[in-house]
Amino acid sequence: MSGDLLLVIEDEELLREELARHFRRDGWDVLVAASVAGAVEVLESAGPAPLVVISDLALPDGNGLDLLEERRARGDVAEWVLLTGYGTVPDSVRALRLGAHDFLQKPVSLERLELVVNGAARGARAQRTLRERSDSGQRRYPPEAFLGQSVLAAETRDLLARLSRLRITTLLIEGETGTGKGLAARILHHSGLRAEGPLVEVNCAALPGELLESELFGHETGAFTGANARHRGLFEQAAGGTLFLDEIGETAPATQAKLLKAVEDRRIRRVGGEKEIEVDVQILAASNRDLRVRVDEGTFREDLYHRLSVLTVELPPLRARMEDLNELVWAAVAEFNAATPTKVKVIPDGVWRKLRAYAWPGNVRELRNVIERSVLLATGPVLSDRWLSLPSESEPLRREAARDPTAMVISLDGRTTLDGIEASILSEALERMDGNVSAAARLLGITRQTLRYRIEKHGLAERGRDEEAGADLDDDSGPA
Numbered sequence: 275m276s277g278d279l280l281l282v283i284e285d286e287e288l289l290r291e292e293l294a295r296h297f298r299r300d301g302w303d304v305l306v307a308a309s310v311a312g313a314v315e316v317l318e319s320a321g322p323a324p325l326v327v328i329s330d331l332a333l334p335d336g337n338g339l340d341l342l343e344e345r346r347a348r349g350d351v352a353e354w355v356l357l358t359g360y361g362t363v364p365d366s367v368r369a370l371r372l373g374a375h376d377f378l379q380k381p382v383s384l385e386r387l388e389l390v391v392n393g394a395a396r397g398a399r400a401q402r403t404l405r406e407r408s409d410s411g412q413r414r415y416p417p418e419a420f421l422g423q424s425v426l427a428a429e430t431r432d433l434l435a436r437l438s439r440l441r442i443t444t445l446l447i448e449g450e451t452g453t454g455k456g457l458a459a460r461i462l463h464h465s466g467l468r469a470e471g472p473l474v475e476v477n478c479a480a481l482p483g484e485l486l487e488s489e490l491f492g493h494e495t496g497a498f499t500g501a502n503a504r505h506r507g508l509f510e511q512a513a514g515g516t517l518f519l520d521e522i523g524e525t526a527p528a529t530q531a532k533l534l535k536a537v538e539d540r541r542i543r544r545v546g547g548e549k550e551i552e553v554d555v556q557i558l559a560a561s562n563r564d565l566r567v568r569v570d571e572g573t574f575r576e577d578l579y580h581r582l583s584v585l586t587v588e589l590p591p592l593r594a595r596m597e598d599l600n601e602l603v604w605a606a607v608a609e610f611n612a613a614t615p616t617k618v619k620v621i622p623d624g625v626w627r628k629l630r631a632y633a634w635p636g637n638v639r640e641l642r643n644v645i646e647r648s649v650l651l652a653t654g655p656v657l658s659d660r661w662l663s664l665p666s667e668s669e670p671l672r673r674e675a676a677r678d679p680t681a682m683v684i685s686l687d688g689r690t691t692l693d694g695i696e697a698s699i700l701s702e703a704l705e706r707m708d709g710n711v712s713a714a715a716r717l718l719g720i721t722r723q724t725l726r727y728r729i730e731k732h733g734l735a736e737r738g739r740d741e742e743a744g745a746d747l748d749d750d751s752g753p754a
C-alpha cells in the first residue's frame with residue numbers, strides 16, 4: 275500500500291499522533307488535521323486525494339458526518355472510518371446513506387482499527403480502478419463523440435444522451451454500413467448506467483450458426499465434439515454490463531429462437547446444459563440491413579424483431595447530412611496527422627467540391643479511409659486530391675438513383691448552370707422514354723409542346739422522336 279494516502283482528522287493530539295505513527299509504520303502516507311477547517315484545507319489542496327479517512331465525529335468546529343456529506347457531494351470516493359466518543363449515539367442511518375465504511379467507538383484498539391482501515395483501503399482501491407476505467411471510457415465515448423453539425427447528427431446525439439440515462443434492456447441500432455453503429459453502441463455503454471460493467475461485442479455474421487450459439491450461451495463439457503471444457507458464454511461474460519450483438523440480422527433461425535428466450539426471460543441455458551442461468555445484461559443489437567425487410571421476407575423472426583425494436587436508434591447515412599463533412603473531415607485529419615510528420619493544414623476548395631459531390635455509400639468509414647490515405651501520403655500541408663481516388667464522382671449517386679426508377683442525379687459541382695440542369699433533366703427524360711416526346715412530357719408533367727419548345731431551345735432536337743404526335747389531342751397548350 276506504499277504511497278497510499280491516509281487522512282487522520284482528530285482533535286485529541288495524543289490520539290492523532292499515535293494513529294499517525296502507527297499507520298506510517300504500516301506503510302501509509304499519513305496527513306493529519308485537528309479540525310474540520312484543517313481537513314478541508316488538506317482535502318482541497320492540489321495533492322493526491324486520500325484513499326481512506328479516519329475521522330473523529332465531534333470536532334471543535336463541526337461534525338465529521340457533515341464533512342463526509344460535503345465531500346460526497348463533491349464526488350469524493352474515499353472510504354471513511356468514523357470514531358465516536360464514548361456514549362455518543364452515532365447517526366448510523368445517515369452514515370450508512372453517506373457510505374461511511376465503519377464506526378468505531380473510542381477508545382479503539384489499534385489492531386481493530388488497522389483491520390477496519392485495511393478493509394476500507396481494499397474497497398477504495400477497487401472503487402478507484404473501476405472509476406478510472408469507466409472515466410477513460412466516458413472520456414472517449416460521451417454522446418459528443420458522435421460528430422456532426424447537421425440537425426440529423428444533433429438529434430442523434432441528443433437521443434444517445436437521453437437513452438444513456440435510461441435503464442435499457444434491449445435496443446436496436448439501425449443504419450447503413452459505416453454510419454456509426456459500433457460508435458453508438460460504445461457511447462450507449464460508456465455513457466450509460468452500466469459503464470462500470472463489461473462491454474462485450476460479438477459479430478453475429480462472423481460465426482456459423484452452432485459456433486455462434488456456443489459463443490453466446492456457452493457450453494458444458496462434451497456438449498459437442500471438441501467441447502472439452504465447460505465454457506462461459508458471452509451472455510455470462512457480459513453480466514452487469516452490455517452485450518452488443520452486431521449484424522443480428524445474420525443469425526440463423528435456431529439462434530434467433532434462443533435469443534428471443536434470452537431477451538424475454540433474461541435466462542439462458544448453456545449448450546448441452548440442463549440448468550437455466552439468469553443473466554443481467556443490457557442488449558444492444560445492430561443491423562445494417564432493414565430488419566423489417568427481413569421480417570417481411572421471413573428470414574428474421576417477427577417476435578424477436580418486436581422485442582428488440584422497443585427502442586430504436588436509426589443512424590442517418592452521410593449523404594443525408596453532408597453539412598457534417600466539414601467536422602468529420604477535420605476530425606479525421608487531426609487524428610491521422612498525429613501519425614505523420616507532414617501535418618495537413620489546408621484543404622483546397624477543389625478537394626471539398628469532390629468530397630461533396632460524392633455520395634459516400636460506405637458512409638463515415640469510407641470518408642475516414644479516404645482522409646487517412648490522403649493524409650498519410652501528403653507531401654506538404656495542403657491536402658491533394660491525388661489520393662482521394664473517389665469512384666467517378668456521380669457513379670455511386672447513379673447507382674443510388676438506379677434503385678429508384680423515378681429518381682435522377684444532378685451533381686452540384688459548381689460548374690452546373692440552371693440552364694444546364696434543365697437540359698440534363700430533359701435529356702434524361704427523353705432517354706428513359708426512348709426518345710418518345712409525348713411519354714417524356716408526361717413523365718415531366720408538361721405538355722408535348724412545351725417539351726418540344728425546350729428541346730429546340732437546348733438543341734436537343736435530334737434526340738426527340740415525335741412518333742406519337744397527335745396521339746394526345748388534349749395536349750393543346752402553347753409553348754411556354
Ligand SMILES: Nc1ncnc2c1ncn2[C@@H]1O[C@H](COP(=O)(O)OP(=O)(O)OP(=O)(O)O)[C@@H](O)[C@H]1O
Nearest residue numbers: 419420421450451452453454455456457562638639
Ligand atoms: N458521427 C460520427 N462521428 C465521428 N465518427 C464517426 C461517426 N460515425 C461513424 N464514425 C466513425 O466511422 C467509423 C465507422 O463507424 P462504425 O464502425 O461505428 O460503423 P458501423 O455502422 O458499425 O459500420 P458496419 O455496419 O460496417 O459495421 C468508426 O471509426 C467510427 O468511429
Ligand SMILES: [Mg+2]
Nearest residue numbers: 452455456520
Ligand atoms: Mg460496426
